[in-house]
Amino acid sequence: MKNHSLLHTIREGLAGLFHICREELKNTIKDQGVLIFFILVPIAYPLVYAFIYTNEVVREVPAAVVDTDRSAQSREFLRKVDATADVHIVSYCADMEEAKQLLKNGKVYGVIYIPESFSHDLAKGIQTHVSLYCDMSGMLYYKALLVASTDVSLHMGKEIQIQRLGNTTDRQDEISTTPIAYQEVSLFNTQNGFASFLIPAVLILIIQQTLLLGVGLSAGTAREKNSFRHLVPFNREYRGTLRIVLGKSIAYLLVYAVVSAYILCAVPYMFSLIQLAEPATLLAFTVPYVLACIFFAMTCSVFIHHRESCMMIYVFTSVPLLFISGISWPGAAIPKFWEIISWIFPSTFGIRGFVGINSMGATLQEIQSDYFALWIQTGVYFITACIVYRRQILLSRHKALARLQQYRKRKK
Template structure:
């Protein structure tokens, strides 16, 4: 009898779990708001970001030149800068005010200022200075102008050094101007592209943020449709904590297994981004990341009482989370408080692990810290989700009992009045 009873309880539990999963999937596809965050945003956002950064690097940045020296040497320096792929000399200005006006009108993004003493200082063996003014609203403009100017300066330095050496052979010139030969190789990002650097981090962050918004919106809808503003409805299938948490999370996992395959595998392939991950390693890493994000979002959804609340709370967290992850800003430069604070979010470990697996070809043992951290987060947030949903079940029962008590009281008052 006990075995039959246990077997029946397990069967009822699984039946309830799959019923909740089915109901949650229906609710997702019926709710346009949730559908947008679960499907439309993950489908469209990666394409938008990839299209914006599809050129990888900024080329031919328009620059204004103020040549107060106006000598053959200064003109040679300007031609060398203009010959680079990064900078295009757009205008020659008479003074700094003219250059500032062009900068304000965004007709140029930088000013190259050559002083009057440029050629005189070089001829007398003194060090001269070339000043660069750049529109810092875009760091890539600054990077392009500085690299072009630095390379032009190095090239000009070599020529001046060779001229001063007198009668020497070509081999002697090579050794004197470059005693140590070096080769500049950018590992895992050979073109120094912005898309290859940033897009992988953005892709993994999109999964977490859309889950937060979609599950939060779903929770807000459930509360608004409930008479007592409870998250869990009063129903026979919604009685067990594990079946509720398991059913809802299974529905989200089924959706995001497909979303993750599209976002993390298809999008990089469409735009020819670096993708050298081993398929099984990537799969093993993504599974705990999705689970951690789902349970984290379900735990956070307890604070959402209205549909609009999740937009106000979560939308503006994307950029800070990207910074404190240690990808767009060096992790060593992140203050200790914010570094520890970032461990709350699955995206921190997800971004660092995914970039190393996808862009650097790391194996699972090489990202063991991030992999273990994601499993720990998944387990911890699973228990916090169970706790908050258990509390919601108790509140729903309490409200139902109060409602039944009030109904009986009204019925008794009606009988006594007759």
């Protein structure tokens, strides 16, 4: 008798679970807002970001020149700067006021100023100076101008030093000008490309943010449709906490299994981004990340009472989350308070782990701290999601009983 009752309970629970999963998938397809966040945004956003940064590096940055020396050496310096791939001199100005006006109007992003004493100092063997004024609203413009000017100054410095050495051999010139030979090697991003650096982090963040928005929008819709404006309707199929949490999470997992494969595999392949991850390693890492994001979104959905609320609550967090992840800003420079805050979000460990796996070819053992953190978050947010939905079930039941009692009193 007990076994029969247990089997009946299991069957009823599984039937409710699959019913909830099916209903959640139907709602995802029928609700245009949820469909946009679950399908359209994950498809379009990675393409937009990748297209914007597809050139990887900034070339031919327009610059203005104020050459108050007007000597052969100053013209040679400017000619070599203009010959680099990073800078294009578009204007020779009479004074700094004219150059500042061009900078203010956005026609140039930097000004190279050569002092009147440039050639005179070089002839006397005195160290001279070249000033560089940059528009700091774009760090890549500043980097291009600074690198080009620095490389040219170092190259001209070597030539001047060789001239002063007199009659020496090429080998002696090489040793004198470069006593320590060095070679710059950019690991894991050989061309110093911005897309290879930023896009992997953005792709991981898109998964979390679209889940937060989609699940939040779905929760707002559920509250608006339910008679008691609670997250869980007062139906027979929605009586169990586990069946609700598992049913909804399976529905989201089915959708994001496809979405994650597209975002993490297809997009980097289409734009020839770095892909060093082993398929099995990437799959093993993606599973806890997606699950952590799903349960995190389900937990946060309790704060959404209207469809529009999720847009105001979650959208603005994207940029801060990218910064505190330790990718776009050095992790060692992040204050301890914000580092602890970052541990709340799966994207922090997801970005670090994915960059390690995909861009550096790391194994799960080499990123085990981030990998274990995602599994811990999965467990913690699964429990919090169960607590949230259990409370919603009790509130819905309480309101239903209260209304039933009122109805009976009126009938009497």
